[in-house]
Structure formats: C-alpha cells, structure tokens
Amino acid sequence: MKEKSIGFYKRLILSVTAALILVPTTFSLFLFHQNQKLKEKPDNTVLADDVVTVGATQLEPAAISKAQPMLGYQLLYPDFKADFHGFSDMMTASKQVFLTFDDGPSMGTASLLDLLKSKDVKATFFVTGKSNRWLCDQLKRAVSEGHEVGMHSYSHRYKAIYASMYMLLDDFYHDFLYIKNETGQAPAILRFPGGSINIFNAASYQTMISEMLRRGFVYYDWNVSAGDTVAKAAAQDISANVINGVRLCWGPAVVLLHDNGSPALEAALTVVIDTLSKEGYVFRKLDSSIKPPAFVYPD
Template sequence: MSDKPENGLKQELDRRKRINRIKSIIVSFVGIWMLASVILCATLFVKVIHLENNLNKVLQNMPQVEQVENEETKNSPDADTGKNVEYGKQDQTGQDDANKKKADDGEKLKVYLTFDDGPSTNTQQILDILKQYNVKATFFVIGKTDDLSKEMYKKIVEEGHTLGMHSYSHKYSVIYDSMSAFEQDFNQIHDYLKEVTGVDCKYYRFPGGSSNQVSNSDMREFIRYLNDRGITYYDWNVSSGDATSQAYTADELIQNVMGDVTKYKTSVVLMHDSAVKPATVEALPALIEQLQGIGAEILPIDENTATVHHVNIDGEQGQ
C-alpha cells in the first residue's frame, strides 16, 4: 500500500519537471526571437544609413547637365508655355520701342543665336553646323572642369564665337542666396574661363533670366554689381522653347523661333547646349537656312549688340 503514494508523488514531480522544461523552451525561444529581431532591425538601420550616404555621394557626383536642365526648365520665365513671353512691358522693362521692328521699315533683321548651359557632348556638333554655314553665335557657359569641356571652351573662342558667362554652378539656391554668394560664383566662372581660354569675358546671362522668380535677393542689386564690373547682361526676346519640359520636335523649335524673330529688329534667341537636347542640334541647320532665307543677319553678341533685358534699372533702356 505504501508504494502507491510514492509512485503518485514521483509522477507528479516528473510532470512538473516536464512543464518547467516546456516553459524554459518557450521562454528561450521568445528570448532568441526578440534578440534576433533587435539585431535584424539594427542591421537594417545601419544599411539604410549607408545607402543614404552612398546616394548623396552619387547625387553630388552626377553630371551637372541633368541638374542644370531641371533648374532651367522649372525657373525659366517661358517654361510654362514653351514660347517667348512678351517681356518688354513698360512697367517691367522700360522697353525701347525703337528696337521693335515695324512691318514696313524694310530694315535688315539682326538675329543672335545664344546657347546656354554648355559645354556638353553636343557642343562639337553645334560648332560644326555653325562652321558649315559660316555663322557665329554666342555661348553662355557654366563651369565644368573635364577635359572635353575645356577643349570646347577653347574651340568656341578659336572659331570666332562669343564666350559668355552663365554662372559657375548654375545652382539657383546658391547663386541667388546673397550678394556675396553671387559675387563668389561670378568671380569663379570669370576667372576660370580666363584661365582656360585667356578671354576676359564681358557678357553674362542670369540663370533663369533676370526676371526669374526664385532669387532670394533683389535682382537689381546683382545687375548693379555687373554694371560696376563693366559686364553687360543679356536676357532674350525669342525662345526656341527647348528650356521647357515639353518635348518639342526640331520642326516645332524652328516654328517657335521663326514665329517671333520678325517682331524685332534685334532678336536674341534662347537655345540650350545640353546633352539631353538633341532636337536643338537637329533643328539648327534648317533654322539657320530659314533665317538666311528671310535675309536675317546672324551675329555673335558684341559691344555693338542692342541689349535685351527683362529687368532694367536706373532708367536704362532695353528690349
């Protein structure tokens, strides 16, 4: 009889041991799972930070042409329509009406083809086309330090075109942040181009034009700074439309230009020397032929070129 209570006690102890083992296994499993989750989260966090750092490095080292194109598209005064906006309202620019072409005056048109944002991989093609037609143009360039760009700066000058400045960085948030920032960027592009080409550049085009809406400072202060330095700035009164996000065909770019050049005695035409604008290169030969066909004189900007300004100061006159 005494063996039964002892057996029952032993069975109860065994049962409790099994339960405790099961509890230990469950607790261990939960602990391991939680630890693994923490390690996984920490690993993923580190990887995200690493990827962000790599992405920032990639963005900083991306070819500048894409950034230039995006900013020019967003901030160009004619970006919404793809056509030339009629700057020259008396309350905005003090337009010189004498520079407007009259339909019956018979005076020969002067057309200045200008290319912004270069050099690029398209610059050589543009230069070759201009040479083929014995035409000189104006290149408002930005700062690029690669060997191809340096070669293009030199070729622009050597082949008789006008070399103008379009800022060094073309970063609106930097250039227009303050007068000191603008001055620093101006000196950088001016001195760099002089070092590479020997040319003391005297012509400037504001990124986005003098009427841009993104500057944190009064654009008239920047204009006065250029005036004090003996620098002439040029906007445009005719646009090809290649600064916009709309993908114009070569024929449409030509139509945009030809539809407006007959309005002015002096037309300064906005185009872009960008690697992502093949239609501009494609349109150039036919555009030159059509301009020559109406008897227009195609010239590079020089000291005799009538100024075309969106914003004027101190009572100066421009178109």
C-alpha cells in the same frame, strides 16, 4: 625671530591680496577703454586708415573712398571687371539674329560647333563650370572659331547663387576665371541663370544687376525663346518657335537656346538658319557693344 616671521607673513598676505585686487581691476579698465574706442567707429563704414580684409581679398587703404564708403561686396575681387566702351549703333539695324546657347559646354558642343561652321554662323555661348578636360577644350575651340563665350555662373545652382550678393559674386567670379583660363580671354558679357529677374532674386535683382554693370559687364536676357528645354521638344516645334519669334521682333532678336546635346536642336537649327537667311536675316555673335533687349520689369 617668531615676531619677525609673523610680520613677514602679514606683509606677504597683504601684498598678494593687493595684487589679486589690482591686476583684474586694471585689466578690466583696459578692456572697458578698448570697448569704448571700438564703439566710436561706425560699424558699417570703412575707415580710410584701416586695411580692410574682406574674404580672401585685402585692399590697401588708398583704394577706399572716405567720402563714399563702399559696401562690403563692392570691395571683393577687384580684378572681376570688364572694360565697357559703350554701345554701337549696329543695334538700330533690324534683321539681325543673335543665337545664344546656355549651360554648355556639353557632349553636344562639338557637333554644334561643326554645324555653325558649316553654315558660317557665329553665335554666343553662356557657359557654366565643368571639370571634364574634353568639355573645357570645347570653349577654346568656340573662341578660336570666332564665337563669343560669356558667363552663366559656375555652379548654375539658383538657390545658392541668388542667396546673397556675396554668393552671386563668388560664383560668377569663379566662372570668370574659368573662362579666362580656358580660352585666354576674359569674358565681358553674362547671362543670369533664369534671366535677370526670376523667382530666386525677385527681391534683390536691382542690386545684382547694378553691381554687374558697375563692374563693366553687360548682361543679356532674350526676346525670343526656342522652348528647346521643354520635355520631348520636337525639332519642328523648336524651329517654329525661333522663326516666328524672330519675325515678330521689332529690332534685333536675341534667341535663347541651350547647349545640351539634344538631337532635336541641330535639326531645328538647320531649318532656322536656312529659312531666316533666305529672308535676309544676318546671324551675329554678341559682344558688350551690342545693346541688350530689356525684360519687362515689375512696376
């Protein structure tokens, strides 16, 4: 009986020892095998037999080209795009002025819209995100009165927006949805905060521009600056900057102004519109068929 129980315990100890050796060894071999399999996949390439999850967006494998793997950010927000139908010949006509107002809507938007209405002038608003209901309603009014509303980023925080392609797209997509929800029209044009090249995107502006173009958007810099954000800018300085700048333009003038509720702005605009209209200039709004003036880029 005693010998029997010694034999039983011997077998038990042997079995437990064998299990303690075999189980971790098998598990280690399994992990090693899995690791080898993962290493065989190129890590920067999207494989067509995978469902890819990027951020909150999940794409079906069919959307991914095996021959030309897309970069991660290109897969983001597949509905963030516009239909581009080419540029019109209208831009060859001179004596055209495109007034553009950045950074709105503001507390001054309503009276700015009143002024434009009284002068029968259509303009373009490059807007940023606002949560105030009254401000948001101004976007709807601008569109209903025939003006164009384009994107200017949601946050207008240069450092964050230009930190990466992911940050840029996330911010602009937010602005895109905001405009679409408030006005019922998806924007097709944009202005980069600080212009298409600035000190925050000097190393990446080409990628940022080409990605927006790939998605069908047209971006607008400017060839006339009103200087209306200069501290204590007087109405007569603003109007002189615009009028002289427009007269110097070879082709159509795209004028940078700001929708910031400045009282000097409206006084200046009245002079600008009256003076240039008398000289035969026509005021128009931008749309993606208007070929934009190009900034001078470093060589």
